Amino acid sequence: MRKISYILSFVLLLAGFVACDNEPIDEEVKNDSIKGEAIVRFDWDGVTYGARHNDVSVVYNDNGSLTIAVNAKDEDNDFNRINFGISISSAEKGFYPTGYDFTLEQFTFSTMKLVDVPYFYMSIPNKFMLDIDNGSLTITEVNEFAKQIEGHFSFELVLQIPDEITDLSDVPYPMTQKIENGYFKYISYED
Numbered sequence: 001m002r003k004i005s006y007i008l009s010f011v012l013l014l015a016g017f018v019a020c021d022n023e024p025i026d027e028e029v030k031n032d033s034i035k036g037e038a039i040v041r042f043d044w045d046g047v048t049y050g051a052r053h054n055d056v057s058v059v060y061n062d063n064g065s066l067t068i069a070v071n072a073k074d075e076d077n078d079f080n081r082i083n084f085g086i087s088i089s090s091a092e093k094g095f096y097p098t099g100y101d102f103t104l105e106q107f108t109f110s111t112m113k114l115v116d117v118p119y120f121y122m123s124i125p126n127k128f129m130l131d132i133d134n135g136s137l138t139i140t141e142v143n144e145f146a147k148q149i150e151g152h153f154s155f156e157l158v159l160q161i162p163d164e165i166t167d168l169s170d171v172p173y174p175m176t177q178k179i180e181n182g183y184f185k186y187i188s189y190e191d
Contacts, residue, residue: 033145036186040070042084042153043181044112048075049082060189064090066149068187083113084179086137091149091189093142098123098134098155108137110155112177121157121177134158135179147190153182 038056042049049072059067066088074080088096088108096108113120123134135155142149157177165171 032143035146035148035188038184038186038188040068040072040084040182040184040187042072042179042183044082044177044179047080048181049073049084050075056187058188060091066091066187066189068184081115083115085111086153086184088137088139091139091142093139093149096137096139098136108153110135110153110157110179112157112179117173119171119173120160122160123155123157137182146186146188148186148188150185150187151183153179153184155179155182 037053038051038058040051040056051070051072055071055073057069059069061067068086068088070082070084070086072082072084086108087110089106092106094106096106098107098109108123110123111120112122134157135153137151137153139149139151141151155178157179159171159173159175159177161168161171168175
């Protein structure tokens with residue numbers, strides 16, 4: 001008798017799944033013009049940092065360039081914050097190498113400031129380190145309806161040393177910092 005009740009329960013359950021109609025997809029889900037909330041995420045020094053919505057601000061300049069300012073926090077520790085910025089020469093799909101020659105058609109550069117450190121880092125070489133690969137950014141998707149971009153980046157940032165420092169032993173911070181596995185999505189490129 002117990003086997004029959006198990007079998008009947010299974011048959012009723014199976015009939016319930018078969019009888020269900022497929023619910024139509026909500027038209028809002030398919031609407032490409034709806035803007036998503038900005039997301040920026042990257043790894044620094046073995047820790048993942050991220051920022052969403054209000055911690056990401058974007059400036060779209062008249063010349064077509066774009067600046068993304070991020071107040072990122074350690075995913076495990078809200079108090080460990082980094083001010084991180086990326087500038088991109090345009091919001092078009094493509095590869096953007098780090099460059100400090102602003103005559104290039106496509107370029108990007110990045111800055112990083114640790115909250116409690118007086119110095120800052122840039123992906124542009126300093127007077128002591130000129131021959132490093134400073135990274136790049138790639139825009140992989142452009143949603144022309146929502147006016148938003150998506151992509152990935154990695155940078156090697158160099159400590160920017162004030163002119164008055166002539167001896168590197170006077171600087172208590174590492175000369176380079178690597179930003180890896182960077183990702184951004186829903187970055188608006190127009191107001």
